[in-house]
Amino acid sequence: MNIKMTPLLPESDAREAALFFVVAALCFLAVLATLVARGTYTAAEAWTAQVEGEMTVLVSDTDRRGAESAATLIEALPGVERAHVLTDEELDELLSPSFGPGGIPDGIPLPLLIAVDAEGDTTALAAEIDTTLAEAGINGRADTHSAYAAEVRKALGTLRIAAIGTVLLLTMTAISVIAFATHAALLARKDIVDVLHLAGAEDRFIARLFERRFWLLGLKAGAAGSVAALAVTAIIVFSAQSSNAPSELLPKLSLDQWDLMILAVSPIAGALAARIAARVTVGRSLRSSL
Amino acid sequence: MTQAGAPLASEPAVELNGVSLRYDTADDILTDIDIRLKPGTFTFLTGPSGAGKSSLLKLLYLAHAPTSGEVRLFGQRTADMSRNQLSALRRRIGVVFQDFRLLDHLTAFENVALPLRVSGEKPEDYRDEVVDLVRWVGLGERMHAFPPALSGGEQQRLAIARALINKPDILIADEPTGNVDPDMARRIFRLFIELNRRLNTTVIIATHDMHIIREFKAPVLKLQDGLLFADSSYEQA
Numbered sequence: 419m420n421i422k423m424t425p426l427l428p429e430s431d432a433r434e435a436a437l438f439f440v441v442a443a444l445c446f447l448a449v450l451a452t453l454v455a456r457g458t459y460t461a462a463e464a465w466t467a468q469v470e471g472e473m474t475v476l477v478s479d480t481d482r483r484g485a486e487s488a489a490t491l492i493e494a495l496p497g498v499e500r501a502h503v504l505t506d507e508e509l510d511e512l513l514s515p516s517f518g519p520g521g522i523p524d525g526i527p528l529p530l531l532i533a534v535d536a537e538g539d540t541t542a543l544a545a546e547i548d549t550t551l552a553e554a555g556i557n558g559r560a561d562t563h564s565a566y567a568a569e570v571r572k573a574l575g576t577l578r579i580a581a582i583g584t585v586l587l588l589t590m591t592a593i594s595v596i597a598f599a600t601h602a603a604l605l606a607r608k609d610i611v612d613v614l615h616l617a618g619a620e621d622r623f624i625a626r627l628f629e630r631r632f633w634l635l636g637l638k639a640g641a642a643g644s645v646a647a648l649a650v651t652a653i654i655v656f657s658a659q660s661s662n663a664p665s666e667l668l669p670k671l672s673l674d675q676w677d678l679m680i681l682a683v684s685p686i687a688g689a690l691a692a693r694i695a696a697r698v699t700v701g702r703s704l705r706s707s708l
Numbered sequence: 709m710t711q712a713g714a715p716l717a718s719e720p721a722v723e724l725n726g727v728s729l730r731y732d733t734a735d736d737i738l739t740d741i742d743i744r745l746k747p748g749t750f751t752f753l754t755g756p757s758g759a760g761k762s763s764l765l766k767l768l769y770l771a772h773a774p775t776s777g778e779v780r781l782f783g784q785r786t787a788d789m790s791r792n793q794l795s796a797l798r799r800r801i802g803v804v805f806q807d808f809r810l811l812d813h814l815t816a817f818e819n820v821a822l823p824l825r826v827s828g829e830k831p832e833d834y835r836d837e838v839v840d841l842v843r844w845v846g847l848g849e850r851m852h853a854f855p856p857a858l859s860g861g862e863q864q865r866l867a868i869a870r871a872l873i874n875k876p877d878i879l880i881a882d883e884p885t886g887n888v889d890p891d892m893a894r895r896i897f898r899l900f901i902e903l904n905r906r907l908n909t910t911v912i913i914a915t916h917d918m919h920i921i922r923e924f925k926a927p928v929l930k931l932q933d934g935l936l937f938a939d940s941s942y943e944q945a
């Protein structure tokens with residue numbers, strides 16, 4: 419026979435509704451911060467990798483034909499995927515930020531630039547290109563964009579720290595709020611705690627009642643926050659896909675399996691934090707009595 | 709009731725040595741109290757209102773630590789015990805609180821079952837026992853009522869049933885018959901006596917009720933101005 423017993427802690431009250439909202443909101447913010455940080459990071463990472471695989475070779479004291487043959491020489495080198503002399507239009511586009519949409523004024527000598535797409539270590543390749551061109555009697559110098567990429571990498575590192583810091587801060591806030599709420603619940607239910615204590619309940623037994631309560635609350639609130647974050651992310655992904663704005667530098671919110679895992683794990687992490695906060699708070703409060 | 713680690717018969721079940729108690733106030737509520745109660749004794753505690761009866765009982769059921777002096781239960785110094793050992797000790801003590809301390813959100817049945825539930829026992833195993841005891845205190849019809857819906861006397865009987873359900877080694881009752889009629893009071897005391905004789909339970913009862921004290925002849929301890937006296941005046945009466 420299974421006899422149903424009323425829970426020893428009475429069902430939730432208004433205070434817990436407020437707590438639910440706070441935990442849900444914190445979880446929402448933490449998930450969103452994680453997803454955006456991760457998306458930004460992924461986008462920037464891909465972009466840096468691309469920049470790092472690019473090189474420009476500036477050739478001088480020669481005409482277009484000389485540049486073409488230099489490009490052919492470069493393309494023959496191992497590790498080079500493609501090398502081509504930039505056309506006047508490509509140059510125009512490249513330099514338009516400096517000269518405006520009117521194009522380059524006539525009479526200004528245009529440099530001859532070879533764009534090189536490479537794979538692997540571009541620094542070694544740059545030296546190799548320089549030697550090859552020198553041996554062929556062509557005056558040229560390769561530029562690896564590495565200094566530029568290093569700047570971007572440094573910015574990415576800062577972004578990562580900021581993202582981790584934000585998530586940590588939100589987690590700590592959630593833990594503090596729950597500890598605070600446990601304390602309030604403990605005071606509000608002191609009558610019950612006292613009776614259980616005097617009836618011989620061990621601290622662990624009493625703590626478990628509160629742990630369970632806040633674990634469930636954390637799970638539910640965390641799930642609500644996570645679902646809200648999912649909805650917002652989905653809207654961002656959808657509107658980014660349906661607009662044709664250049665999206666390379668926008669956060670890459672892909673909702674891939676990693677993102678989905680973050681969404682699934684966050685409520686559990688939140689609930690676990692709630693549970694630990696409850697355990698510590700109850701333990702501490704009980705130990706202050708005999 | 710014999711248990712593993714039960715004391716030697718000669719060892720007092722309850723022992724206070726030089727115990728004083730002071731709350732946040734400046735004055736001692738209890739001063740230098742010595743008590744030795746052998747297992748299976750039945751003792752009344754009396755004294756004027758505010759004398760410190762409830763405070764003394766709180767020391768015995770381990771709700772409070774004394775300000776100075778030592779409390780020993782079954783020969784063990786409570787100050788040396790771990791928190792879990794103290795909990796285990798509390799499970800051997802049944803308490804009827806002066807203010808009942810029933811849990812309003814639990815039914816009469818569940819209130820009585822509380823000490824068993826706290827010990828991790830299964831409802832299937834204690835159901836019949838609890839039902840019998842609730843019936844015995846005359847609340848068979850109110851088995852699933854909540855305490856706020858019970859009269860003062862009914863609440864008191866419920867509190868008594870909760871204190872007895874564990875068949876405790878020590879029973880501590882603080883004014884257990886303050887809210888019941890003389891007939892019920894007599895029935896309750898007979899139960900206490902029966903528990904005392906049959907299970908060798910050490911019983912300590914704080915009461916103002918002179919009739920009861922005279923009827924159930926037992927040693928009387930009297931508290932007055934924080935001091936404890938053995939009072940033999942009732943025995944001649």
Ligand SMILES: Nc1ncnc2c1ncn2[C@@H]1O[C@H](COP(=O)(O)OP(=O)(O)OP(=O)(O)O)[C@@H](O)[C@H]1O
Pocket residue numbers: 731732733737755756757758759760761762763764806
């Ligand atoms: N928690 C507390 N904090 C401060 N003072 C207390 C506390 N509990 C009791 N007192 C004081 O200690 C004294 C003794 O109280 P106690 O309740 O032990 O008396 P009592 O003998 O049980 O009285 P009654 O017969 O009215 O129940 C009283 O003066 C009371 O005001």
Ligand SMILES: [Mg+2]
Pocket residue numbers: 761762763806882
């Ligand atoms: Mg009292």
